[in-house]
Amino acid sequence: MSDSAYNPGQDGAKMGFADAMSYGDYLHLDALLDQQHCKSDAHDEMLFIIQHQTSELWMKLALHELQAAREALQQGQTAEMFKMLARVSRIFEQLNSAWDVLRTMTPADYTRFREALGPSSGFQSYQYRLIEYVLGNRNPNMLRPHEHVPEVHALLSAELARPSFYDEVNRYLFQTLDGHTENLPAPRLDAPHALDETIQERWLKVYGDIDTYWTLYELAEKLVDLEDYFRRWRFNHVTTVERVIGFKRGTGGTSGVQYLRRMLSVELFPELWTLRGDL
Numbered sequence: 001m002s003d004s005a006y007n008p009g010q011d012g013a014k015m016g017f018a019d020a021m022s023y024g025d026y027l028h029l030d031a032l033l034d035q036q037h038c039k040s041d042a043h044d045e046m047l048f049i050i051q052h053q054t055s056e057l058w059m060k061l062a063l064h065e066l067q068a069a070r071e072a073l074q075q076g077q078t079a080e081m082f083k084m085l086a087r088v089s090r091i092f093e094q095l096n097s098a099w100d101v102l103r104t105m106t107p108a109d110y111t112r113f114r115e116a117l118g119p120s121s122g123f124q125s126y127q128y129r130l131i132e133y134v135l136g137n138r139n140p141n142m143l144r145p146h147e148h149v150p151e152v153h154a155l156l157s158a159e160l161a162r163p164s165f166y167d168e169v170n171r172y173l174f175q176t177l178d179g180h181t182e183n184l185p186a187p188r189l190d191a192p193h194a195l196d197e198t199i200q201e202r203w204l205k206v207y208g209d210i211d212t213y214w215t216l217y218e219l220a221e222k223l224v225d226l227e228d229y230f231r232r233w234r235f236n237h238v239t240t241v242e243r244v245i246g247f248k249r250g251t252g253g254t255s256g257v258q259y260l261r262r263m264l265s266v267e268l269f270p271e272l273w274t275l276r277g278d279l
């Protein structure tokens with residue numbers, strides 16, 4: 001060992017962990033870093049796996065925040081809710097930037113291992129579906145691919161049995177503006193949220209008197225922000241897919257790019273977008 005090498009241990013850094021919790025222990029890195037099992041010898045398969053695994057980790061955090069944000073709203077803790085929503089938008093920003101790494105994979109690179117993926121596809125990501133369900137885009141047909149994992153199916157079904165985050169936001173809107181929720185349209189729990197005139201009317205009132213309804217206004221703009229990021233994720237995805245597999249059918253069995261283009265037209269919070277034309 002070189003005499004000149006700096007030794008942080010002499011300055012107090014803990015160097016021995018035989019009987020103490022280390023970084024790797026706390027984070028369970030042994031388990032985490034042992035989950036990258038390539039099915040081919042293609043160089044880029046490692047990138048593909050890590051890109052998806054990290055996306056799933058960020059989605060796990062997004063769900064943790066969204067579910068807590070919904071609870072905070074139910075309890076009237078709006079400051080806490082705003083903090084969590086801001087974090088969800090930053091998570092989506094992170095997911096959006098991650099496409100730059102995957103984009104370095106060319107069609108030739110991907111073709112070397114695509115067959116090894118079999119019928120597996122992001123279409124079967126239950127966390128992605130759960131995020132959509134929590135936000136209000138609730139298509140029960142998307143439960144089917146999860147029937148083979150009863151716990152996951154139960155988790156998604158349980159979400160479809162409770163009001164979405166957006167339903168709760170609209171409940172808060174009616175409570176604040178009307179002083180009651182008698183005129184709040186009953187949310188369709190197991191169908192995608194569709195534009196509702198009475199909801200839009202009230203949002204329009206908020207935008208027409210920002211000073212009086214500042215919290216609701218801020219909330220609406222946070223949701224528009226979130227949906228903006230979500231749309232960018234979908235756009236980055238479909239563009240990367242077109243770049244890598246063109247118009248081939250997806251491994252999940254859909255038409256591929258055509259299916260994903262159709263998903264681009266999904267609106268999570270339609271009232272908040274439509275009212276902009278009336279301002």
Ligand code: HEM
Pocket residue numbers: 051052055056102110120121122123124125128237240241244245249250251252253254255256257259260263
């Ligand atoms: C080269 C990279 C990728 C390709 C070629 C690709 C391709 C596709 C295709 C063709 C679909 C349609 C379903 C099917 O028939 O398979 C799909 C869906 C999906 N993919 Fe990817 N994908 C890629 C990367 C990713 C990444 C990095 C994620 C991040 C988790 C992801 C998540 C999803 C999700 C969530 C869906 C379902 C979307 C929906 O139903 O609206 N994909 N992908």
Ligand SMILES: N[C@@H](CC(=O)c1ccccc1NC=O)C(=O)O
Pocket residue numbers: 052114117120121122123245249250251252
């Ligand atoms: N649907 C993709 C395959 C794919 O991208 C994929 C396969 C397994 C796990 C995650 C995937 N990512 C997104 O769909 C394809 O058709 O090539």
